[in-house]
Amino acid sequence: MIDTPSSVSVPLKRGRDYAIRYTSLRDLPGILHDVGLRTGKCVVVTDENVGAQYRSPVRTALSSAGWIPHVITVPPGEKSKSADQLQVLYDDILEWGIDRDTPVIALGGGVVGDLAGYAAATLLRGVPVVQCPTSLIAHVDSALGGKTGINHATGKNLIGAFHQPNVVVADLDTLGTLPQREWTSGMAEVIKHAVIADADLFSFIEEHLVDVMTGRRRDLIHKMIPRAAKVKAEIVAEDEKESGRRAILNFGHTFAHAIESVAGYGTFTHGEAVAIGMRAALFLSAQRNTQAIPRENIDYVLRAIPQQHDPSELDWQDVRRAMQSDKKNKGDVVRFVLLDRLGQAYVTGDISDAALRQAWDFATRP
Amino acid sequence: MIDTPSSVSVPLKRGRDYAIRYTSLRDLPGILHDVGLRTGKCVVVTDENVGAQYRSPVRTALSSAGWIPHVITVPPGEKSKSADQLQVLYDDILEWGIDRDTPVIALGGGVVGDLAGYAAATLLRGVPVVQCPTSLIAHVDSALGGKTGINHATGKNLIGAFHQPNVVVADLDTLGTLPQREWTSGMAEVIKHAVIADADLFSFIEEHLVDVMTGRRRDLIHKMIPRAAKVKAEIVAEDEKESGRRAILNFGHTFAHAIESVAGYGTFTHGEAVAIGMRAALFLSAQRNTQAIPRENIDYVLRAIPQQHDPSELDWQDVRRAMQSDKKNKGDVVRFVLLDRLGQAYVTGDISDAALRQAWDFATRP
Numbered sequence A, B: 001m002i003d004t005p006s007s008v009s010v011p012l013k014r015g016r017d018y019a020i021r022y023t024s025l026r027d028l029p030g031i032l033h034d035v036g037l038r039t040g041k042c043v044v045v046t047d048e049n050v051g052a053q054y055r056s057p058v059r060t061a062l063s064s065a066g067w068i069p070h071v072i073t074v075p076p077g078e079k080s081k082s083a084d085q086l087q088v089l090y091d092d093i094l095e096w097g098i099d100r101d102t103p104v105i106a107l108g109g110g111v112v113g114d115l116a117g118y119a120a121a122t123l124l125r126g127v128p129v130v131q132c133p134t135s136l137i138a139h140v141d142s143a144l145g146g147k148t149g150i151n152h153a154t155g156k157n158l159i160g161a162f163h164q165p166n167v168v169v170a171d172l173d174t175l176g177t178l179p180q181r182e183w184t185s186g187m188a189e190v191i192k193h194a195v196i197a198d199a200d201l202f203s204f205i206e207e208h209l210v211d212v213m214t215g216r217r218r219d220l221i222h223k224m225i226p227r228a229a230k231v232k233a234e235i236v237a238e239d240e241k242e243s244g245r246r247a248i249l250n251f252g253h254t255f256a257h258a259i260e261s262v263a264g265y266g267t268f269t270h271g272e273a274v275a276i277g278m279r280a281a282l283f284l285s286a287q288r289n290t291q292a293i294p295r296e297n298i299d300y301v302l303r304a305i306p307q308q309h310d311p312s313e314l315d316w317q318d319v320r321r322a323m324q325s326d327k328k329n330k331g332d333v334v335r336f337v338l339l340d341r342l343g344q345a346y347v348t349g350d351i352s353d354a355a356l357r358q359a360w361d362f363a364t365r366p
């Protein structure tokens, strides 16, 4: 059903369209040239895990093509999305010296993408950024759409900016070194994209469930990821600043954020929490629309995301309260994304406490 | 020649037009309502000097209208445009709690406007900002155009974002408490706007030179400031992100930045340095265009900006080198704004070292 494209385009207003180019990182210099970046200095930001694997081929490719790369390696993990780490980048980059045309190349997962993207958004009021995703989440989600930012003591992603990349260079072979738990976490977002906007992609995942969950079949991955990326790209194109339709990307996320916060960040991976949240949203959707929604098929796929912790041990009242204080709410109403049918989602604020409680029970049973 | 408008509009693309409303700060709540901001929480950022005068009437006006204002007062002066002060704002604002519709009201000069504007640009990826300028520079320059940001150890304004205000509430009577040296510094920017884009405004200044330099005649000020603000608004409207025409606002600034940096920041006020820089640019313009440019008239007005230090004591080679490293340069070419004639400017990179040296000598003689 699915072809492997070499490029997916992200159409934006005012000539800021960009492409996701599926190719080897070795082709980075050629692509920088294609998008009009002229050789000179460039900054590469990566983390220790990704850097150990890909820093040196990327540096070599850039240098050979006449670039002067400055590579900065940050510690891996969510902790690097901090004001302190951001300041380290600012100091390093500004002391090295850049001008408004110097690109920042983000080589890594969502943490590196968000941090380096935000630095690029704010250095000299914005320099070009090139996203080179290496985790599954980055390939299908965080590297696309221009959201960048860091965390604050009071919550995740509270400081940030929209800053679209000039191009996304997606080397799917980097996924070969991604740890299994990171892969499965990313699969939650892939499934989410299928469920909210691409019924064919869902069938593909369903058909190859074991193979895509382990991530071992290169041919399947090369079909699945560009397709999942396209869902995100299309939604972002319609609603760049998240004033409307983009909100459907939060399918499962109202519950997920609450779960992560109540359990303590890091207990559940984001993907594990999103999988539980999607099960809850699925239940609510099916309750309203019994005919249209193949609840058991979707739930079967969602339960394929392995859970390392038992969510039923969390206190429902705590989860309920945490949902109430989510920053995405407008005023007091908690907003949920539900399905009309497989492949089509909408936002609503109109859900009873009793229904939420039932959804929670459904979502937390094995 | 000039009328006093009650409002100047800043037309921007995609429905983000905003107005500069000339009125009392007491009318702030009504204006917030006019631009569609709904009462609820709001953050007011000010500095100690401005806060001492205007914090309490503003707070009272907001509270009476049903707003819940949270007032944050930062120390006065350029030092507050720092990462540390920014973090203080983030912590304070996020602990207090805001949502994406909570406006930040910047009540002060350019320092408060740039700092609070940047916080608003980056909190929750952007919340509304209302600029309430209280210094002359803020009225005619910094509160308009959406540039926000902070300084870095390696240079001024190196970290920032474009973030247009929802509205500018300009109470000209706040200028009554502005110290004289701040007034004269702002006059340099007023004169700059006249010289690059509004020959009538220049004639007005020339005619009332002593009165406008002291800032004491309310009737004149109420005519002059909206007119000077309009120059900036129109240029920004044409080129919001500074890719072209907006560069002419840097008239005098290539030299000025070099002077400030070589003398050590704070030795010359920005306005003093700009006045010297404009004299240099005037010289270069007249050299190319002897007929079109009334050099002596313009120079007479520029020399009315009092200088507290003798710029001829600076070493020319140091100034030359500092110009070379200005962040506004494209590659190696130093860019200057020159005049075609009074009221019309253009950008060029094509100036010989000998000419620069002559311009410097002209600009630094009393």
Ligand SMILES: NC(=O)c1ccc[n+]([C@@H]2O[C@H](COP(=O)([O-])OP(=O)(O)OC[C@H]3O[C@@H](n4cnc5c(N)ncnc54)[C@H](O)[C@@H]3O)[C@@H](O)[C@H]2O)c1
Pocket (backbone or CB within 6 Å): A047, A048, A049, A050, A053, A076, A077, A078, A081, A108, A109, A110, A111, A112, A114, A134, A135, A136, A137, A138, A141, A142, A143, A144, A145, A146, A147, A148, A156, A157, A174, A175, A176, A177, A178, A179, A182
């Ligand atoms: N900006 C957005 O729109 C958006 C969307 C979704 C998530 N996010 C953010 O993304 C982050 C999560 O992304 P993530 O899961 O990629 O986190 P991550 O960047 O921390 O990567 C996860 C782990 O995998 C390692 N890794 C990544 N690629 C690797 C590779 N090819 N080989 C070996 N190890 C590799 C990393 O070093 C890290 O330890 C969160 O901070 C989240 O807020 C942002």
Ligand SMILES: NC(=O)c1ccc[n+]([C@@H]2O[C@H](COP(=O)([O-])OP(=O)(O)OC[C@H]3O[C@@H](n4cnc5c(N)ncnc54)[C@H](O)[C@@H]3O)[C@@H](O)[C@H]2O)c1
Pocket (backbone or CB within 6 Å): B047, B048, B049, B050, B053, B076, B077, B078, B081, B108, B109, B110, B111, B112, B114, B134, B135, B136, B137, B138, B141, B142, B143, B144, B145, B146, B147, B148, B156, B157, B174, B175, B176, B177, B178, B179, B182
């Ligand atoms: N964003 C832009 O486009 C832009 C343009 C020009 C300048 N700037 C920035 O603006 C800053 C300079 O602006 P500024 O001169 O207004 O600086 P400022 O905000 O420090 O104000 C100067 C002094 O006047 C005091 N003050 C201001 N209004 C007052 C009032 N009504 N009564 C009594 N005291 C008052 C302040 O407390 C301060 O001590 C610089 O940081 C510069 O980089 C920004």
